Amino acid sequence: MFSPEEIANLLTVLCLLVGLRLTNRLGTLAFWVFLGRTAMVFLTNDVLFPVSYMPDQLGYVRCANMRRGGDAEWCMALAGVNVLNASWFFTLFPLPYIYSVRSTSLMNLTLIVCLYVYLNRQGFLSERSQLFYLFYPSFVLYAAIGGRDVLIMVCMFMAIYNLIEKRNVFLGLLWVLPLFMIKLQNAMMVLVPFAMSLIAGKSKSRMILAIVLGGVFALVMLLGVGFLADLNKYRKSFYAEDGGVGEVPLLSSGVILPFELLSGAIGVMLMPLPWQAGKAFQLVQSIENLVMMGLMVSFWRRQAKPGMENIFLNLKIFMVSSMMIYGAVVFNYGTAARYRFPFVLLFILFADRLTLPPKQKT
Known part of the structure; x- marks a missing residue:
C-alpha cells in the first residue's frame, strides 16, 4: 500500500499532466507515454529491484528531508558533498512531500515532462526526436528512480543548448553552475x-x-x-x-x-x-x-x-x-x-x- 504522502504527490503530477494535455502543451501520445512513465516510478523502486540496488537514492531523500525540517543525524554524518548539494534540488522542488524514493522519482519525472514541453515550444524536437525522447529505454528506466542523473542530464542539455546553439552565455553558465556542485567532471x-x-x-x-x-x-x-x-x-x-x-x-x-x-x-x-x-x-x-x-x-x-x-x-x-x-x-x-x-x-x-x-x- 502507498502512503497518503505518496498519493498526494502522485495526484499533483497527474494534475500537471492533465493540465498540460488540456492546454495542448502535450500531444495525445506524449500524454499517455508520460502517464505510463509515471506508473514506472511505482513499478521500479522496491518492485523490479530494491531501492538498495542504487543506494545513493536514499541519501538524497534523507538529506532533502533534513532540509525540510526532518532528522539531520544521518545526512550530516554520512552524506558526501555531492549528495548534500544535489539534495537542495529535491528540497526546493514544488512537490508537497518528501516521503520516500518515489517522491524524488516523481520530481525527476516532472522535470523531464517540463523539459519536453519546453523543447517542443522552442521547436527543437522533430517527430523522430520526440519518439526517441519518449521511448528511449534507459531514459525511461533511470528517469523513474530518485537519483541525480535526470538533474545532471537537464543541466547539461540546457547548458549546451544555450551556450552553443542560442549563444546565450549568461543563461548557459547559469545551467553549468549546478554541475560544478553535483558533478564537476560533467561541467568541464x-x-x-x-x-x-x-x-x-x-x-x-x-x-x-x-x-x-x-x-x-x-x-x-x-x-x-x-x-x-x-x-x-x-x-x-x-x-x-x-x-x-x-x-x-x-x-x-x-x-x-x-x-x-x-x-x-x-x-x-x-x-x-x-x-x-x-x-x-x-x-x-x-x-x-x-x-x-x-x-x-x-x-x-x-x-x-x-x-x-x-x-x-x-x-x-x-x-x-x-x-x-x-x-x-x-x-x-x-x-x-x-x-x-x-x-x-x-x-x-x-x-x-x-x-x-x-x-x-x-
Missing part, C-alpha cells in the same frame, strides 16, 4: 566544447586550430598537471568497488594512451556485450546498447546543415571525449548505463537537429 565536459566553439565560430580553419588547442590542453592536463595519475587512482578505486579481482592495468603515459582511451570509450558504450550478460536484464541492456550504437553511427555519418558544420563536429568531440573519461574508470554494467544514457540522449537529439535527414532512395 560541457565547457570544453563551448570554449572550442568560441575559438572556431563558423570558420573551418579556426575549428582545426580549436581541435589542436584542445588536444594540447588534454595532453597538458593528463601528463603535465597530473590528471592521468588521478584518473588511474579513480580507475583502481572503481575497479575495487565493482568487485574486480586482482589489479586493473593502469593507463600508460606513452603513445598507446589515446588508443587505450578510445578503446575504453567504445567499451563503456557497449558494456555489457551479449556474451558478458549474466542476467536477462543485462542481455536486454546489451541489445539496447547495440541498437543505440548503430543509431548513433547513422547520425554520425549524416551531413550537417549549412552553417552547423562546426557545431556538429563539436558535438562529436564532446561525445567521444566524455566517453573516453568514463571508459577509463567505469567497470560496472549498471554504473555504465547510468552514466551513459544522458550522453546518448543529448547526442541523438542534437544530431537530429543539426543534420540533414538521409536522402530517400528513388
Whole structure:
C-alpha cells in the first residue's frame, strides 16, 4: 500500500499532466507515454529491484528531508558533498512531500515532462526526436528512480543548448553552475566544447586550430598537471568497488594512451556485450546498447546543415571525449548505463537537429 504522502504527490503530477494535455502543451501520445512513465516510478523502486540496488537514492531523500525540517543525524554524518548539494534540488522542488524514493522519482519525472514541453515550444524536437525522447529505454528506466542523473542530464542539455546553439552565455553558465556542485567532471565536459566553439565560430580553419588547442590542453592536463595519475587512482578505486579481482592495468603515459582511451570509450558504450550478460536484464541492456550504437553511427555519418558544420563536429568531440573519461574508470554494467544514457540522449537529439535527414532512395 502507498502512503497518503505518496498519493498526494502522485495526484499533483497527474494534475500537471492533465493540465498540460488540456492546454495542448502535450500531444495525445506524449500524454499517455508520460502517464505510463509515471506508473514506472511505482513499478521500479522496491518492485523490479530494491531501492538498495542504487543506494545513493536514499541519501538524497534523507538529506532533502533534513532540509525540510526532518532528522539531520544521518545526512550530516554520512552524506558526501555531492549528495548534500544535489539534495537542495529535491528540497526546493514544488512537490508537497518528501516521503520516500518515489517522491524524488516523481520530481525527476516532472522535470523531464517540463523539459519536453519546453523543447517542443522552442521547436527543437522533430517527430523522430520526440519518439526517441519518449521511448528511449534507459531514459525511461533511470528517469523513474530518485537519483541525480535526470538533474545532471537537464543541466547539461540546457547548458549546451544555450551556450552553443542560442549563444546565450549568461543563461548557459547559469545551467553549468549546478554541475560544478553535483558533478564537476560533467561541467568541464560541457565547457570544453563551448570554449572550442568560441575559438572556431563558423570558420573551418579556426575549428582545426580549436581541435589542436584542445588536444594540447588534454595532453597538458593528463601528463603535465597530473590528471592521468588521478584518473588511474579513480580507475583502481572503481575497479575495487565493482568487485574486480586482482589489479586493473593502469593507463600508460606513452603513445598507446589515446588508443587505450578510445578503446575504453567504445567499451563503456557497449558494456555489457551479449556474451558478458549474466542476467536477462543485462542481455536486454546489451541489445539496447547495440541498437543505440548503430543509431548513433547513422547520425554520425549524416551531413550537417549549412552553417552547423562546426557545431556538429563539436558535438562529436564532446561525445567521444566524455566517453573516453568514463571508459577509463567505469567497470560496472549498471554504473555504465547510468552514466551513459544522458550522453546518448543529448547526442541523438542534437544530431537530429543539426543534420540533414538521409536522402530517400528513388
